[in-house]
Amino acid sequence: MKVLGVNGSARKTWNTATLLQKALDGAASQGAETKLIHLYDLNFKGCKSCFSCKTKGGKSYGKCASQDDLTPILKEIETADALILASPIYFWGVSGEMKSFIERLVFPFYRYAKPDAPNASLFPRKINTAFIYTMNTTEEQMKAAGGESLAALNKRFLGNVFGKTPESLMSFNTYQFDDYSKIDQERFSEEVKAARRKEFFPQDCEKAFEMGKRFAQSN
């Protein structure tokens, strides 16, 4: 049982990576082998629209033909039993690195099949997937900004390719800077953020841990 986590934040010890690590810890607590991949350590580009992965009879059919640091990661994902992606929200999307990663991950397995056709995915198995999001705003602000539709779209893409219904975990109102007094900002109160980090972030960590545990138990 192998559970892979992919971190789309440049910060390896902050909100996104912490939640992802908790999810992997949950899986490991049930005996799963886990691995955390930091996208910002890798040199790679998004999809180049070469369509090698969709060329009938081609040697890259169903696989990404681009060769870079993502190539071995995509290969490893083919043998994973669960996959957890995690990203900070940047301008109401996922981070640029995560977006490029999703293009390279999802497109090769995604067939332009007829709607609702049973053979729409080239991924050989059905595995659990999840997306963890962290963001500065509150849940209410996220809803007002349409953040739920972003999560729903990612759920659809992941579900279409990897088979099982994906899970989403959102962590709101995260603590963003080492020292709020040094940053030019008038919007956030350090006290509110610190209180939030103390009270709610551990609850999100617990939810992530439980999700990882569930994934490991369900295989």
Ligand SMILES: Cc1cc2nc3c(=O)[nH]c(=O)nc-3n(C[C@H](O)[C@H](O)[C@H](O)COP(=O)(O)O)c2cc1C
């Ligand atoms: C370039 C940039 C854009 C951001 N855009 C948003 C945004 O649109 N909405 C939001 O709620 N937070 C936004 N944030 C805040 C981050 O999503 C939030 O601080 C997140 O928890 C950071 O994750 P990390 O601590 O793992 O790096 C932005 C941060 C940066 C650096």
